[in-house]
Amino acid sequence: MxxxxxxxxxxxxxxxxxxxxxxxxxxxxxxxxxxxxxxxxxxSAINWDFFVRLPRPTGESGGGIANAIVGSFVVVGVASAIAIPIGIMAGIYLAEFGKNRLAPVVRYFADVLNGIPSIVAGIVAYTMVVLPMHEFSAFSGGVALSLLMLPIITRTSEELLKTVPDTIREAALALGIPRWKVTIFIVLRTALTGIITGIMLAVARVGGETAPLLFTAFNNSFMSLRLDQPISTMTVLIYNYASSPYRDWNEIAWGTAFVLIAIVLVVNIVSKLFTKAKYAL
Amino acid sequence: MKLATGDRTIRFLSTVFASMILLLIAVIVYELFKGSELSIGRFGLKFLVTTTWDPVNEVFGALPFIFGTIVSSVIALIIALPISIGIAVFLSELAPQAIRPSVSLMIELLAAIPSIIYGLWGLFVMVPFLQMYVEPVLSRYFGSIPLFGGVPIGVGMLAGGIILSIMIIPTIASISRDIFNTVPMLYKEAGFALGMTRWEVISKIVFPHSRSGLTGAVMLGFGRALGETMAVTMVIGNAPSISASLFAPSYTIASVIANEFTEATTKLYVSSLIELALILFAISMVFNAVARLLVSRERIVQ
Known part of the structure; x- marks a missing residue:
């Protein structure tokens, strides 16, 4: 039994x-x-032309996605320009001046904001930027992505600033260095490699977003660098070309997916190795 | 004197930037309400229970989309939960130290793949596979159950649920792994000392200890599934119908916004879509807010 x-x-x-x-x-x-x-x-869809040419109509071979690659970088660049300074400053606040009642609330809402559906970020950017400007634009796409980027950068910066030991802060203060200099030139400096890694991860994550760009950055068949005009991005291009009935366009979607996934993988793996080397405990 | 100015400046600036996060949430709520004013005024609460979505006659109801969103996420959760817990148990309790970091990395990479790639893969690889091999078999043997009735066309609720499940596995698995890691070694050793098997230690000591954190992890995964757009849009079939069959095409809130927003011609149409975004925002915020509370409580113990 x-x-x-x-x-x-x-x-x-x-x-x-x-x-x-x-x-x-x-x-x-x-x-x-x-x-x-x-x-x-x-x-199989990738060759040199793929990176340097513009898209061709279906049936014509030899087109590329140069405008979408450039466009993705432009939109993500705008998002970074908005989200990185705000995020790092908010992170400094949480890590260095966060012993009060406001900080836990900010921290909590940053986490909640992190869970906002990306399509909602797109809608908000649409009503805030596209409607007043009467035009789809690279800028509005950047705003949409910055909403998704901000909470990630804030929390990463905070976590990494907190890994800097208090003894370093105290040593610097004991030397008579003012607090703000300690924060910027010593604490931030010490954590910088990690923060940059975190930023790279955030960039890779929002660079893969599609939904918020559908009705903000929209689409453009031509090369464009203007922030007030619609712009092509790799992700939206994959969506459009994958949903089209043309076989050659489907293959371009796969080629673009290859480029996108290669970028995302490289950034992720490199940053993992980086953080491990630096913060192995 | 100068010294104090610098200190005060950085404290002030960082406080301002941190407060912007709170302001941002307020702005999001305000913009969504303002955008959906027209639709709220026209349909009121009936919007939530109306099943018609007819842009031509300007009758809009959210029910099919709410149904599609929740059901596809529930299917995703049913599939993802056991697998994620299995992965978390493997990573925290079973895996040999040598392979632990690389398996962890691979599971986390699953979360790094952009959703458009899942959609592409789902549309060109998974959907044909479901249509040719999985759904015909299910419908032959279980066709009399309404769940598996209907024509197996590949795209539909089942495809949407499966692709979502793959996307939320890394979320649930990595949080659960972190939570299992907080269970004190002493408790587990006590269990082994009593002659428990490994599984008994896991199920009777590790799981109960992690209960609230696990609930949080599940809710975070569910919240992520609710708001996921591209992958679902590409495989769920995009038809605003409420059907008992898993094979029938469906539609989620996020998908209808993605598909129709740029085509919406009238103000009421746009407003109804923004109201859908408001509903989605509200549902996922609730899940996120509660989940964060549960997960952080568990992590503080650590």
Whole structure:
């Protein structure tokens, strides 16, 4: 009797552990499946022209996505210009001056803001920027993405500033250096590598966003650098070309996906290695 | 004197920038309400329960989209939850130290893949697979159940739920892993000392200890699924219908906004879409707000 229940417990144990191993294998397998499939299918669409030419109408071969690559960088650049300074300053506040009642509230709402659906950020940018300007624009796309970027940068900066030991702050203050100089030239400086890594991750994340750009940055078949005009981005281009019935456009979507995924992967892996080297405890 | 000025300046500036986050939330709420004024005034609360979505006659109701959003997220959660917990258990309790970081990295990379790539992959790889191999089998053996009735066309609620589940697995798995890691070693050792099997230690000591944090992790995953746009839009079929069948095309709030916003011609149409965004914002904020409370409480214990 007791040995039977023992066997049963052993069996349940083994079964559950196998399921757990299986789940991990499933997760890894799905990742590899998506990555390798995108890489393999996208690679065949890519050649030199792909990076330097403009899109061609369907049926004509040899087009590229130069305008979308440039456009993605422009829109993400605008987002960074808005979100990085605000985010770092807010992070400094939370880490250095955060021993009061306001700080936990800011921290909490930054986390909540982090969960805002990206399409809602797009709507807000539309009503705030596109409606008054009467035009879809690269700038409004940047505003939409900055809403998504801000909470990530704020919280990353805070966490990293907090890893700077208090002894360093105290040593500097004991030397008679004013507090603000300590904050900027010593604390921020010490945490800078980590913060830059965090910013890179945030950039990679919003660079992959599509939904908020559909009705802000919109689309453009030509090369554009103007912030007050619609602009093409890689993600929106993938969406448009993937939903089109033309096979050659579908393949361009895969090629663009390859470029996008390569950027995202490189940034993520490099920054993981970076943080590990610097903050290995 | 100069010294104090510098200190005061940085304190003041950083406070201002930090307060901008609070201001931003207020601005978002204000803009969404202002944008949906017209639609709220016209339809009132009926908007939430009307099933018609007819841009031509300007009758708008949110129910099919609310249904599609919630059901696709629930399906995603049903699929993702056991797998995520399995992964978290593996990463925190079972995996050999040597492979732990690389498996962790790979699960986190799953979260880094842009949703448009999931959509692309879902549309060109997963949907044809479902249509040819999975759905015909399900409908042959379980076709009499309404859940698996209807024509297997690939795109639809099932495809939307599956793609969402893949996208929320890393969220739930990595938070759960962190939470399992906070369970004191002493408790687990006590369990082993009593002769418990590994699974008994996990299920009777680790899980109960992590209960509120796990609830938070699940809610965060669910919140992420609710607001996810591109991948779902590309595979869910985009038809505003309420059907019992998993194979039937459906529509989510985020998808209808993505698809129709630039085509909306009348003011009422645009306003109704913005009201949908407001509803989505409200639902996901509630899930996020509660989830953050639960997760942070657990992490403070650490």
């Amino acid at each position: 007791s040995s039977l229940s023992y066997l049963k417990r052993r069996a349940v144990n083994s079964l559950m552990l196998v399921l757990s191993y299986g789940s991990a294998m499933f997760g890894v397998a799905v990742l590899l499946l998506i990555l390798l499939y995108t890489m393999a299918r996208g690679a």
